[in-house]
Amino acid sequence: MEKHKDFTDWAISVGVKINGVAPHHFPGRGLGIIAEKELKAGSTIVSVPLTALRTAKTVPKRISDPIGPITVHGLLAADLAMDESNRLWKAVLPSPQDFQESMPLMWDPQLQDLLPEAARTLLENQKRKLSKDWAAVSKAFPLLTYDEYLYTWLITNTRTFYFLSPSRKAKHPSNRDDCMALNPFADYFNHTDDQGCEVTFGPNGYAITTDKPIKKGEEIYISYGNHSNDFLLAEYGFILEQNKWDEICLDSYILPLLSETQKKTLKDAGFLGKYVLDKETVCYRTQVALRLLCLPLKDWRRFLNGHDDGKDQSAVDQLLLKILQPYSKTVEETIKSLAVLDCGLASQRETLSRRWRQIHLILRSAIARI
C-alpha cells in the first residue's frame, strides 16, 4: 500500500482534504475507501478543490489544439495518455490487465455477443464513441498506440464525476456526456446501490459526506447513480449481487411482435421501445405496448388516458407470460452454452453466467407472479 500512501500525500499537497479515511484493498472490488476511525453521520470525509480536478480546461493546448473537436471523454483520455507528469496517480490506477478482465469492451467478440441486450447496446455505443475519439487523437498524435489510448479511455470511462464548470452560464448543458472531470482521490470510492455518501459539487469543488454513522474498518461507498447491473457491467466492469435498481430489457422480445402500424402508433405516443422488467414489476411502457398488442384501439387509448378499470389486466398478463417463458428458456440455453464455452478468460465467463443467472431469477419470479 506504499504507493497509495505516496499518492495520498500528493493529493493532500494539492489541496485534497481527507478526514479519517484511507484507500484500502477490498477483494473483488480493487481499491476502495475504508474508515480509519468511527465517523458520525454528516462528516465530510473527502473534499477535492476545483484546482485538483482534471477537466477539459486543464488539458494543455499542445494536446487539445492539434486534436481539434472531440468529446471531453476523448480529450481527457488523450491528456492522460500523454501526460508523463503525475506518476504517483498513474501508479494507483487499475492496470490494463484489470480492464481486460472486467470491461466487456476488451472481451473476446464471442463473449461480447453473449452480453444481455442492454449491456450490448451500451457496448456498441462505447465502440462508436471510442472509434471517433481514436480517429481524432491518432491523427494528431500518430506515435500514440491504440492500446495506450484504449487504456486511458477506459480509465476516463470508469473514474470521472459529473462536472459542470462553475463559470458556465448554462445550468442545463447541451450534452451531459461532456460534463465530466477526473477527480483524483475521490475516484477511490466504490459504488453502492444504496444511498451511500452524499457527493456535492459547488464553487469550491467536491465534498463527500457520510450519510450514516460508520464504524472503524467499514468500507465507505458513494452511488454512481441508479444503475442496473447491465449498465454497471458495460460501463464499469462489475455487477452487484443485490441491486435494487436492477432491471432487464424486453425490447428484443416485444418489438418483433409489433406491426409497422403499431410501431408507428407507439412512436407517436412516445412509447416505442425501452421496455423493462424489474424484480417486482414490468414498466408502464411495457404495459402500454402489451395493451396495444391485445386490446382494441379504443381500450388502448382509454388506458393511455389514465382510465384503467383493471378488467384487461389478465389478458395483458397472459401475453406477458407468452413473452417471458421463451425468454427464460433462451436464458437457460445461454447459461448452458457459457458453461462449455472455451473463449476469453474464465473470470469473464463467470461474470457473464452470474449476470444471466440474475436475469433468469428476475424472469422466473415474474412468471411465478403471473
Ligand SMILES: C[S@@+](CC[C@H](N)C(=O)[O-])C[C@H]1O[C@@H](n2cnc3c(N)ncnc32)[C@H](O)[C@@H]1O
Ligand atoms: C471509480 S473506480 C473505484 C476504485 C476502484 N475500485 C479502484 O480499484 O481503483 C470504479 C471502479 O471500481 C470498481 N467498483 C466500483 N464499485 C464496485 C463494487 N461495488 N463492486 C465491485 N467493483 C466495484 C469497478 O471496477 C469500477 O470500474
